[in-house]
Amino acid sequence: MTAVDLTLDPEQGSGDDRRRAFAGRWASALGAGGSAGDTLTGAVDRLVEAARGDDPGQAAAVGAALVDGGFADPSALGESLRLLATDLPALVPESASRLTELTAAFATGFAAANRNRATGEQELVRRAALAAQSEAQRALRLTVDHHATHDRLTGLANREVFVERLTTVLRERTGAERIGLCLLDLDGFKVVNDSLGHPVGDQLLAAVGERLDALSGDALVARLGGDEFAILITGTTGLADVERMAAEIVRSLSVPFPPADGRLTLPASIGVLEHAASDASAADLMRAAELTMYRAKSEHRGRWAVYDPHRNDQRVARYTLATEMPAALERDEFVVEFQPLVGLADGAVRGAEALVRWRHRELGLLSPKRFVGLAEETGAIVPIGRRVLELACRQASRWPVDDAYVSVNLAAAQLADPNLVDDVVRVLEETGLEPGRLQLELAAGTVATVNSTPLRRLAALGVRLAVGDVSAGWAHLPLLRDFSIDVLKLSGGLVQRLTASDRTALDDQILESLLVLAHALGLQVVAEGIESAEQRDRLRALGCDTGQGWYYAPALGPEEFIRYLPGSPAFAGR
Secondary structure, three states: OOOOOOOOOOOOOOOOHHHHHHHHHHHHHOOOOHHHHHHHHHHHHHHHHHHHOOOOHHHHHHHHHHHHOOOOOHHHHHHHHHHHHHHHHHHOHHHHHHHHHHHHHHHHHHHHHHHHHHHHHHHHHHHHHHHHHHHHHHHHHHHHHHHHHEOOOOOOEOHHHHHHHHHHHHHHOOOOOEEEEEEEEEOOHHHHHHHHOHHHHHHHHHHHHHHHHHHOOOOEEEEEEOOEEEEEEEOOOOHHHHHHHHHHHHHHHOOOEOOHHHOEOOOEEEEEEEEEOOOOOHHHHHHHHHHHHHHHHHHOOOOEEEOOHHHHHHHHHHHHHHHHHHHHHHOOOEEEEEEEEEEOOOOOEEEEEEEEEEEEOOOEEEOHHHHHHHHHHHOOHHHHHHHHHHHHHHHHOOOOOOOOEEEEEEOHHHHOOOOHHHHHHHHHHHHOOOHHHEEEEEEHHHOOOOOHHHHHHHHHHOOEEEEEEEOOOOOOHHHHHOOOOOEEEEOHHHHHHHHOOOOOHHHHHHHHHHHHHHHHOOOEEEEOOOOOHHHHHHHHHHOOOEEOOOOOOOOEOHHHHHOOOOOOHHHOOO
16 A cells, blocks of 8 residues: 655645644644644545545555554544544535445555554564674673673672682792782671661672772782682782781771761771792682681781781681581580589588580590680580580489589570570489589679579579689679579689788688678588698688589599599598
8 A cells, every 4th residue: 555645735725724624633633733733634635535536545545644654553543533433524525425434444544554664663673683682692791701700799800710810820820929818808797787788788898899909909809708808919029018918908998988977997807828829729828818817807806917827727626626516416425524522521522513525536535625615606515515414414313322413514605595494404304313413503704694584493493503713803792692593613713822822811811701701692612623732721711611623533534433422432531
């Protein structure tokens, strides 16, 4: 179908006001501007010709021309058909009998033109899509490659690229060439993230990345993950080169960041390492820098620590022990020994303190100093403490006397464990040990912060409670009444003052005052760390109730301890 020109033909009724009025109403119905009325006047003329003649093709041509003129929306067809039905018979009365034929031809031409228009547009779209698609497999390839090698948040190199670059440098460098590493972790960033929200946290990480990139020069900067970053410096001439970089990092991060009203700084702990490039592996250097960074975090946050092979070996050993603890629990490698608690008045054994040992498969029997602090740091102290409680109560239930008690130490994490009381009840029921034969001991340093509720519940069960390692400066004795404490244990350091070369009368007065106050509160007093008869005698004279220490016996195996119970000759004459 051939489209027609819709502009006004001066030879075809250009002065007819009714035709112009029809064209104006048509333009208004189509939402077109005033100039469209002149254009549509020609279309009206064509429709009048079609109405007066025998060829409806003129009406079809007008419908097609309407689409070509930019009125291709289906609503334009509907409005046009409505006007044709109302206004065309008024212009051409004889068209009333042919109105259906004319409007059908108009609609057919409109639809055909729309199809042709859509086909053309589709071809243009297809060609444009092919071009865009080609530009997009290339942009996408570049984007994928970038994301595979760079951190999305900061734009820095990622861990994989950093390690690959480090590996390449180590492989290609020879002779006396050296490299340096700075591995840093933001101090306390989790608190910042949790308090200010993750969006602000992401802004801060991006800002840290910008600062590190700005100060790094030719060095490679990477975000390894989370709040951990690394810088690789090549061609170093000594440790001073890397420490200068670390100092710049500390200085840069000490400047407040824009988020949080510019009042926030982000100190970092940095592990610094400088090493010959030809004599190391990437994994070893990364591990050494990481351990050094952790040492910096534990010793002085906001500063850097320099790699020390000996100290790093110690940290590796500690880390190894920490990772082995869960499996050691499963293999029952934690055992209990017992140090006698002896009545100072008669020398009879009143009970024993249960002391945990780790029977390590490779290192042998480890004392608590080797692993308890580490267990407290990692949280493993809770299941280990639970196991010690079970072993101690089971053994005490087998002792041949029914009045000796066992004392078990509780770490701060155990005191905060909501299952503590339930665990104690369960163990007592399983072992058959009377509650009064179990004593739970908490360190003096935890008394001021501990929740007293579980202690009161334990006391209500009949379990004895003790506070250990009390020294001369301890100021929380009045709290013991609120916690239902039964026993006060004097620290070994306080006991050693009794026989110290620089001992004064004041030392005796301090110890005597503690004993008097403890007895006034209804507490029994145990002295730890007794190493001589002289210390025993002085404590006995001051009114101390019970003692323990190497003078009596070291920690003993379960069977060996039984020989020290009442009726045994082990303490004859003491």
